[in-house]
Amino acid sequence: MAVVFEKPKGLTDAPLHYCPGCTHGIVHRLVAEALDSLGITEKAVGVAPVGCAVFAYNYFNCDMAQAAHGRAPAVATGIKRANPANIVFTYQGDGDLAAIGTAETVHAAARGENITIIFINNAIYGMTGGQMAPTTLPEQVTQTSPYGRDVTVAGYPVRVSELLATLDGPAYIERVSVDSVKNVRKAAAAIRKAFQYQSEGKGFSLIEVVSTCPTNWGMNPVKALAWLREHMLPYYPLGVYRDKGAAQGGADA
Amino acid sequence: MAEKVLMKGNEAIAEAAVAAGCRHYFGYPITPQTEIAAYMAKRMPKIGGTFLQAESEVAAINMVAGAAAAGVRTMTSSSSPGVALKSEGISYIAGMDIPALVVNIMRAGPGLGGIQPSQGDYWQCVKGGGHGDYRNIVLAPSGVQEMYDFTKLAFDLADKYRMCAMILSDGVLGQMMEPVAVSASDAPPFCADGKPWALTGTKGARKPNIINSLYIEPDTLEVLLDKRYAEKYAACEANEVRWDEFLTDDAEIVVTAYGAPARIARSAVTAARAKGIKAGLLRPITLWPFPKVPLAQLAETAKAFVCVELSKGQMIDDIRLAIECKRPVSLCTRTGGNVPSPEEILTAIENAAKEAV
Ligand SMILES: Cc1ncc(C[n+]2csc(CCOP(=O)(O)OP(=O)(O)O)c2C)c(N)n1
């Protein structure tokens, strides 16, 4: 009988702890599939963040470290410099990557560190119960912006892909989403390409995945996806922001 | 026979690290330890190593954590404000049970303080500095040869116990030049072969390794901490206590000092002897594990202790605890980047002798 659905070998059998409808699970699968398809799971070393994905070390079927909040790119740098033949990736949320870990992110990118960052932008701090993130949209209500994010007080969201694309270091930056089958396919291709580039020694790659947090957004999963399309995608346009492998760079959203 | 080379203390540390097989250095500039980074920047590219100037001390220590997790010998160095920033990473290194070397060439604080020598980070480094229950092995050299020897020793101890070892030194020793007996040849680069726990990729030959410090279940974490204290830290306390004694056999006044001030204290002790005062010196070499037993033994016969340190009194607490407050302990200190003269220490010894009769 033909097998039509299989769990990637890059994932362990541990049941995921994510909330129902959370997109973390989809992205885990895409990362594992990319590693499997490139045949690099056995030399992969992942770094889990502090955030909802902290337990990623239980899910990816490869060597894993768990970093301090925001420091995953630095830890990944140490791992990669120690054993450059390993494929090293981090998996980070927006609070982890774009608030407390901004310096580590920007400088890993500026160095062109030959690592891959999977960046989950869900516009909120998930693990701690829904506080404002650096990516929280203007007017968005969170536990710590209860009247909506007031940009005169809390400032504006950070567009990470655009920000990093101003640097010369990165080899590949793409913003994707996993809100539809079509976009999941694009995300899969982008993640695969990022790891491919790392294997070829091309340098730093970051895939920003516009994601949902139904629990802390206070929505059911379907409504959360609709909210993502209506509010997040206009602010965070999908597309390639850097591709050193292509003839020319620039966004092709 | 070992060759002797004239070196600065900071250079001795860097050269010893290379000789110990360290090929991964991560740091951020700060006076008075920048010679270590400068030396590594020159040396590492020539021997296939990594020198990386990080964006901050926070990043540097986490790079060290990554490289340590990947199984190589790795280090960072800094001075007081920078070590404060490294505290987060040092706590994680303890929680992850990985070996690393952190060098602190102390300067005066608090805040930006000054760039002259100090020992104001005793508490920060010896008591942990970062969050949670943990220990670091802390070695305090008091000469350039010891800067060299203890750096190698620190790597060995870090690997043996899978924990963070620190060299706690000061600007005097960092800048001081002395002849050093160096190892004839460099050790081969130290790699992950003897470290089956290291993150090197499974190569399809084993289950994934996980290096982590998170344990959500209270009982799991408690058991782990109990084990770490009962096995690793207790073994350090049993096997790794190091100290040096000078004229303590019949000493009535025991001076305690570590690092550069111990050299001045030694002169003061000799001067006190010349004046007929039975003074001696106990110099802790490991600040953790602390030489509690020899201090307690000296407390049986000595009349008083004088603690010399470049701080407002930090190690003095450990002296008092070690001797269970059985004898008076006075503090002889200069701060702000100043160092006591032999005469100042001699006066402190004389005062202690007077009060002790
Ligand atoms: C130094 C430090 N500060 C704060 C925290 C608490 N904390 C844990 S997770 C988190 C936010 C994570 O949010 P994000 O990175 O957006 O990831 P998500 O949970 O949304 O996936 C915070 C602030 C911590 N563990 N360490």
Ligand code: SF4
């Ligand atoms: S809190 Fe949000 S991000 Fe975290 S698992 Fe639940 S839905 Fe996902």
